[in-house]
Amino acid sequence: MKKSDRTRQEILDATASSLATVGYTATTVKSIAESIGMQDASIYYHFASKDELVGQVLDIGTSLAVDAVDRALAELTDLKDPREALRVAIIAHAEAVLGGGDYPRANVRSFGQLPPELVSRHRKGHRDYGQIWMQLINDGVESGALRGDLNRSVARLIIIGALCWAIEWFDTGEEVSAADVGEHVFQMVVYGLSADQPQQHAVSV
Amino acid sequence: MKKSDRTRQEILDATASSLATVGYTATTVKSIAESIGMQDASIYYHFASKDELVGQVLDIGTSLAVDAVDRALAELTDLKDPREALRVAIIAHAEAVLGGGDYPRANVRSFGQLPPELVSRHRKGHRDYGQIWMQLINDGVESGALRGDLNRSVARLIIIGALCWAIEWFDTGEEVSAADVGEHVFQMVVYGLSADQPQQHAVSV
DNA sequence: TGACTTTTCTAGTGCGTACTAGATTTAATC
DNA sequence: GATTAAATCTAGTACGCACTAGAAAAGTCA
Numbered sequence: 001m002k003k004s005d006r007t008r009q010e011i012l013d014a015t016a017s018s019l020a021t022v023g024y025t026a027t028t029v030k031s032i033a034e035s036i037g038m039q040d041a042s043i044y045y046h047f048a049s050k051d052e053l054v055g056q057v058l059d060i061g062t063s064l065a066v067d068a069v070d071r072a073l074a075e076l077t078d079l080k081d082p083r084e085a086l087r088v089a090i091i092a093h094a095e096a097v098l099g100g101g102d103y104p105r106a107n108v109r110s111f112g113q114l115p116p117e118l119v120s121r122h123r124k125g126h127r128d129y130g131q132i133w134m135q136l137i138n139d140g141v142e143s144g145a146l147r148g149d150l151n152r153s154v155a156r157l158i159i160i161g162a163l164c165w166a167i168e169w170f171d172t173g174e175e176v177s178a179a180d181v182g183e184h185v186f187q188m189v190v191y192g193l194s195a196d197q198p199q200q201h202a203v204s205v
Numbered sequence: 206m207k208k209s210d211r212t213r214q215e216i217l218d219a220t221a222s223s224l225a226t227v228g229y230t231a232t233t234v235k236s237i238a239e240s241i242g243m244q245d246a247s248i249y250y251h252f253a254s255k256d257e258l259v260g261q262v263l264d265i266g267t268s269l270a271v272d273a274v275d276r277a278l279a280e281l282t283d284l285k286d287p288r289e290a291l292r293v294a295i296i297a298h299a300e301a302v303l304g305g306g307d308y309p310r311a312n313v314r315s316f317g318q319l320p321p322e323l324v325s326r327h328r329k330g331h332r333d334y335g336q337i338w339m340q341l342i343n344d345g346v347e348s349g350a351l352r353g354d355l356n357r358s359v360a361r362l363i364i365i366g367a368l369c370w371a372i373e374w375f376d377t378g379e380e381v382s383a384a385d386v387g388e389h390v391f392q393m394v395v396y397g398l399s400a401d402q403p404q405q406h407a408v409s410v
Numbered sequence: 411t412g413a414c415t416t417t418t419c420t421a422g423t424g425c426g427t428a429c430t431a432g433a434t435t436t437a438a439t440c
Numbered sequence: 441g442a443t444t445a446a447a448t449c450t451a452g453t454a455c456g457c458a459c460t461a462g463a464a465a466a467g468t469c470a
Contacts, residue, residue, distance in 0.1 A: 003437075003447070023317060025230045029428065041430080042448050050428065083399060112317050112373065113230060140398070147400045154381060154389045155398060157374050158367045165366025168317065176359060184359045192397030193345070193360060194288060195352045208417070208467075234458065246460080247418050255458065 008046045010036050016057045019106035024054065024113040051118055058110070058118070061103035062125040068096040068104075069132060082140035087186045089136055093163050094182030098170045108167045130156060146190075159189050213251045215241050221262045224311035229259065229318040256323055263315070263323070266308035267330040273301040273309075274337060287345035292391045294341055298368050299387030303375045313372045335361060351395075364394050 014035045018027040029050050033040040047053040072092035078084055096104045114122075133156045140146030162185050170181060219240045223232040234255050235245040252258040277297035283289055301309045319327075338361045345351030367390050375386060 007447080025318060028426085030426085039449055040428085041450080044429065045447060086398075109317070112228060112314070137398075144400055146398045150389055150392060150398070151381060151385070154386060155393060157371065158386075158390055158393055161370025161373070162363045162367040164373075165370045166362065168366070169362050176356060180356070181359060181363075184355055185363055187355060188360060188363055188394045188397070190398050192393070192399075193291075193342075193351045193355070193395050194397075195349055212417080233456080235456085244419055245458085246420080249459065250417065 004046070011043060011046055011053065012057055012060070013102070015053055016061070016102035016106045019054065019057060019110045020102040021109070024110040027054070027110075051115065054110075054114075055118055055121055057103060058107055058122055059125070061105075061107035062122065062129065064100065065093065065096045065104045065107070066129055066132070068092045068100070080143075082136065082143050082145045083190055086136050086140065086190060087183075089133070090159065090163065090186045090189075091179050091182035093160075094166070094185065095178045097163065097178075098166060098181060099172070099178030105167060108164050111164075130160070133160060155189075159185065162189065209251070216248060216251055216258065217262055217265070218307070220258055221266070221307035221311045224259065224262060224315045225307040226314070229315040232259070232315075256320065259315075259319075260323055260326055262308060263312055263327055264330070266310075266312035267327065267334065269305065270298065270301045270309045270312070271334055271337070273297045273305070285348075287341065287348050287350045288395055291341050291345065291395060292388075294338070295364065295368065295391045295394075296384050296387035298365075299371070299390065300383045302368065302383075303371060303386060304377070304383030310372060313369045316369075335365070338365060360394075364390065367394065 011032065014032050015027065018032060018035070028040075029043050030040040032053075033043050043053070047056075069089050069092045072088040073085060076085060076088060097108055098105075134152065137146065137152050137156055141148045141152065163182070166181050166185075170176075170178070216237065219237050220232065223237055223240070233245075234248050237258075238245040238248050248258070252261075274294050274297045277293040278290060281290060281293060302313055303310075339357065342351065342357050342361055346353045346357065368387070371386050371390075375381075375383070
């Protein structure tokens with residue numbers, strides 16, 4: 001009973017690591033098994049199929065990302081500032097996906113390679129996550145803090161997109177941290193690149 | 206001589222279409238051949254390998270995207286307005302990748318799935334394309350039109366990322382056009398979502 | 411038409427994949 | 441320590457993949 005749970009966790013971790021670095025296609029059952037010193041057939045004692053295993057890793061990744069954003073929003077002191085809420089959410093997402101563990105990264109990295117069955121399995125999770133952001137934007141527009149002349153769904157997707165794509169170029173070895181990326185995304189999508197906007201605050205990166 | 210060129214073009218088109226819709230992994234030589242009524246083996250009379258064929262499709266896609274942005278910038282009337290330059294470039298990119306043909310879309314859609322050999326083959330093309338955007342941002346900052354307190358490389362990658370990720374959710378059947386997406390990206394990253402920024406212009410989408 | 415070249419097809423190879431069956435070892439229990 | 445259960449391994453299957461060799465067909469031009 002104990003041994004099984006430990007091995008199971010080891011398999012999940014190895015799968016998350018592989019998904020996060022090389023993506024779904026290049027993640028083979030054999031490579032997962034090898035990375036933890038097992039035979040590929042032994043994996044099937046713990047998981048019914050590759051996609052079942054991958055699916056569970058993606059579930060964990062989604063939960064971790066949602067939790068990170070939720071926790072950041074819960075710690076907000078000023079509950080009345082929609083821009084600040086957007087800021088902490090964006091930075092929390094950036095840190096979870098870029099600087100965090102393998103699980104959230106596995107989600108983003110593998111997204112475009114998943115077989116249709118796995119995509120539909122996680123559609124609900126993605127929709128729920130999108131809903132968090134939709135709420136933040138709606139609050140901002142309705143309170144007057146955010147402009148209302150843009151399509152809110154498109155705005156939401158652009159923010160998430162800018163953050164998700166960062167995984168393609170972000171390098172942990174560089175001088176720019178995950179939080180820095182989040183701060184940049186926030187500054188750009190909320191206050192804009194244009195100079196002489198009154199509400200921007202200088203960033204020192 | 207004539208027949209060969211026509212078939213060759215047909216193969217390239219079919220490959221671009223497949224890459225743009227299902228990505229690199231799901232694009233098999235057999236599926237390409239079937240879509241144009243051929244046997245898979247016949248493909249190898251025209252191309253040495255799958256990756257050679259895919260590589261040529263990606264080359265064409267990069268050229269088309271670069272050309273679209275270059276052409277849009279060349280048509281600029283006011284050469285002194287860096288924000289307007291950024292705007293037409295962003296919209297041109299959006300139209301090329303989202304609304305345009307299969308070739309530019311193939312690039313973005315397959316990006317994360319390519320084998321290392323193909324990635325390095327196209328590294329130069331990507332760097333050249335990034336250079337166009339770097340130039341636009343540098344011009345803006347140096348003329349004072351864009352703020353200088355953000356990391357320019359990060360800003361560039363965020364803009365391109367927001368545009369590239371749009372391929373994951375953009376649906377041609379919707380009421381939002383490719384140019385609309387571009388306009389939204391421009392409005393957000395240049396003027397910001399925040400209300401009461403003086404230089405924004407209302408968008409009606 | 412007939413000789414020649416270009417193009418496509420038929421029929422296969424070898425390899426890597428996910429996955430299975432059954433023997434074998436390791437761990438827990440009495 | 442013997443018995444039973446849990447966990448892993450050995451050895452395979454079937455399938456889809458990129459790719460090859462050589463025969464067959466389709467064009468091309470005198």
